[in-house]
Amino acid sequence: MxxxxxxxxxxxxxxxxxxxxxxxxxxxxxxxxxxxxxxxxxxxxxxxxxxxxxxxxxxxxxxxxxxxxxxxxxxxxxxxxxxxxxxxxxxxxxxxxxxxxxxxxxxxxxxxxxxxxxxxxxxxxxxxxxxxxxxxxxxxxxxxxxxxxxxxxxxxxxxxxxxxxxxxxxxxxxxxxxxxxxxxxxxxxxxxxxxxxxxxxxxxxxxxxxxxxxxxxxxxxxxxxxxxxxxxxxxxxxxxxxxxxxxxxxxxxxxxxxxxxxxxxxxxxxxxxxxxxxxxxxxxxxxxxxxxxxxxxxxxxxxxxxxxxxxxxxxxxxxxxxxxxxxxxxxxxxxxxxxxxxxxxxxxxxxxxxxxxxxxxxxxxxxxxxxxxxxxxxxxxxxxxxxxxxxxxVRGTGLNDWWDNGGNVIAFGRGDAGFAVFNSGGAQGQDSGETTRQFRSSLPAGTYCNVLTGRFENGECGGETIEVNSDGTFTTTVEPNSGVALHQDAELGG
Structure with missing residues (x-):
């Protein structure tokens, strides 16, 4: 219309x-x-x-x-x-x-x-x-x-x-x-x-x-x-x-x-x-x-x-x-x-x-x-x-493990099936640079493909990989206008 x-x-x-x-x-x-x-x-x-x-x-x-x-x-x-x-x-x-x-x-x-x-x-x-x-x-x-x-x-x-x-x-x-x-x-x-x-x-x-x-x-x-x-x-x-x-x-x-x-x-x-x-x-x-x-x-x-x-x-x-x-x-x-x-x-x-x-x-x-x-x-x-x-x-799961910095970076889970982080680059007057921190998820331990940076195909990751610890935590750096997205179907060797 x-x-x-x-x-x-x-x-x-x-x-x-x-x-x-x-x-x-x-x-x-x-x-x-x-x-x-x-x-x-x-x-x-x-x-x-x-x-x-x-x-x-x-x-x-x-x-x-x-x-x-x-x-x-x-x-x-x-x-x-x-x-x-x-x-x-x-x-x-x-x-x-x-x-x-x-x-x-x-x-x-x-x-x-x-x-x-x-x-x-x-x-x-x-x-x-x-x-x-x-x-x-x-x-x-x-x-x-x-x-x-x-x-x-x-x-x-x-x-x-x-x-x-x-x-x-x-x-x-x-x-x-x-x-x-x-x-x-x-x-x-x-x-x-x-x-x-x-x-x-x-x-x-x-x-x-x-x-x-x-x-x-x-x-x-x-x-x-x-x-x-x-x-x-x-x-x-x-x-x-x-x-x-x-x-x-x-x-x-x-x-x-x-x-x-x-x-x-x-x-x-x-x-x-x-x-x-x-x-x-x-x-x-x-x-x-x-x-x-x-x-x-x-x-x-x-x-x-x-x-x-x-x-x-x-x-x-x-x-x-x-x-x-x-x-x-x-x-x-x-x-x-x-x-x-x-x-x-x-x-x-x-x-x-x-x-x-x-x-x-x-x-x-x-x-x-x-x-x-x-x-x-x-x-x-x-x-x-x-x-x-x-x-x-993550279909059928809800929202959990939310975190934000009050401005340009958010992170959240989808049950124990997925976890995502987004850095929008920052509004005027806010820190618009990269963010490095430890994030806490409900994901099982393992090595995951960050599907925001590359496709996961035939068991291989075309982008960045991230290691999730036994307590669900992982540490990474997220650049402006980028993010992290990990899910249960993109685990290497999973």
Whole structure:
């Protein structure tokens, strides 16, 4: 979604109460374990289907990612006069699978390849709206369909859209938020059985192709009961399970994330603001209390450092921040709250509207992690990829053995299965140098691979190794914007 309401994220920052740093006792009660999706998700923003199939086989599957979130596969507007911006994808003109990333056959082949590599596919589904005022007279859609706003032949007619045909003006008015237009996008009557049946036919087609779930774009702009009716009509996945659902809700005083948890998980932008800001400023000790700062339980929340909207909206952290950004993503994979999602997209430079690398007709070129920096492969970065195994190894455990220095260095355990240390580099006025100390964990004695510095593969460590003593202690030096992550499945000789 390309929402004006991203301003709400900034407003949320002002509403967050940041606790003072503390050093609780090592035997504190464990925090609630994660119970959401089955592991880390990667948002492969803008990637074409054939490239995704190869990436699942070569990297995402072997590294242990549970799922990918793919960009909307539906036919969408083409805005040649605007240079084919990224937000074309969020203005559907039909539910045909003919996007700039490929057609139905290449999409289905991608899903099969990723499933075969052990990676589930979640589709970013746009159900709240169709095209917007800005695409009027821009020509046919990416699959050749002729359309106009409120008239999509074979899909929707004028009567399928809400009567409020003005932009949302008052975000404290829930009726406006759910019935008027988000930045000029034609707002669908999701309470209509015709609209729901049309959308269910599309979503169930994807499930029958092997898709495992959906991220529901713009959920805040649809009543939760409308979403419930659609979710209730979904087929089972190809493995006989209920599809995994997570909903984009930018919560505020008018719309709470908890209103939507009956339908599935919910994104929490409070988390995004807190973690991104903390690692950007270097003061991370207060992050211990993250679960208390959102109204969503761990098993209801999808958490992330950045998504395709926030990285374009004056973010505290984005891919341009390098090591600090990777470290924040590593923390998200280590901390016991929510289902973590990593963003891998493309370098848009100073043009926040820029679409993915494309040909002269706006169709996306093949993506790859060696493509001269055009594609940002955060999921492959060593500190991030190494933490996927950590996340899986500590799954179901809570938080223990917390320590912090009141500012830029924190350490915590995940039961006796893992232990992590993060040095964010330090805020202004704080010591931003290296930290050398003895840390106390609940890990069994042994020699462990620090997976923040290198992968653990075939019993060998590609990075630093650390010796843990019989009492769980170890001594090490942690440089700024780096850390230590040890877990039970990365013990040498274990």
């Amino acid at each position: 390309r929402p004006v309401v991203l301003a709400t994220i900034t407003a949320l920052a002002g509403a967050v109460v940041v606790p003072s740093a503390t050093t609780p006792p090592a035997d504190e009660a464990a925090a609630a374990p994660i119970t959401g999706a089955e592991g880390p998700i990667v948002q492969m923003f803008g990637w074409p289907w054939e490239s995704l199939a190869e990436e699942c086989r070569s990297s995402l599957g072997p590294d242990g990612y549970a799922a990918i979130q793919v960009s909307p596969p539906t036919e969408h507007v083409q805005l040649a006069d605007q240079g084919y911006p990224w937000y074309e994808d969020y203005q559907p003109v039909s539910y045909d699978l003919r996007s700039r990333r490929g057609g139905a056959e290449s999409f289905e082949n991608m899903v099969a390849a990723c499933n075969g590599a052990g990676v589930k596919v979640y589709v970013d589904a746009v159900l709240n709206h169709m095209s917007g005022s800005g695409s009027q007279d821009s020509g046919p859609g990416s699959g050749g369909t002729e359309y106009s706003k409120y008239d999509y032949p074979g899909t929707y007619a004028d009567s399928d859209f809400h009567d409020c045909r003005e932009d949302i003006a008052d975000y404290t008015d829930q009726w406006e938020v759910r019935n008027c237009e988000l930045v000029g996008l034609a707002d669908l009557r999701t309470e209509s059985s015709k609209v729901r049946d049309t959308q269910l036919a599309y979503l169930n087609r994807l499930l029958d192709m092997g898709v495992s779930g959906f991220r529901l774009d713009g959920s805040k702009h649809m009543p939760p009961e409308d979403i419930a009716a659609i979710v209730d009509g979904l087929h089972e996945t190809s493995t006989g399970n209920e599809p995994y659902i997570y909903q984009e809700v930018i919560a505020d005083s008018t719309t709470r994330g908890t209103e939507y948890t009956g339908n599935g998980d919910v994104t929490t932008f409070t988390y995004t603001d807190r973690v991104s800001s903390a690692f950007a400023k270097g003061s991370i000790a207060g992050l211990r209390n993250l679960p208390e700062e959102t109204d969503l339980g761990s098993g209801q929340a999808v958490v992330f450092v950045a998504n395709h909207d926030t990285e374009r909206d004056s973010p505290p952290l984005s891919y341009e921040d390098g090591a600090a950004y990777d470290l924040a993503n590593s923390f998200t994979l280590a901390f016991p709250y929510g289902t973590p999602r990593i963003l891998s997209g493309f370098d848009f430079g100073d043009d926040t509207d820029a679409g993915p690398p494309s040909d002269d007709n706006g169709f996306t070129r093949p993506a790859g992690c060696a493509d001269d920096g055009a594609w940002v492969c955060t999921h492959r970065h060593t500190p991030v990829a190494g933490m996927v195994g950590f996340n899986q190894a």
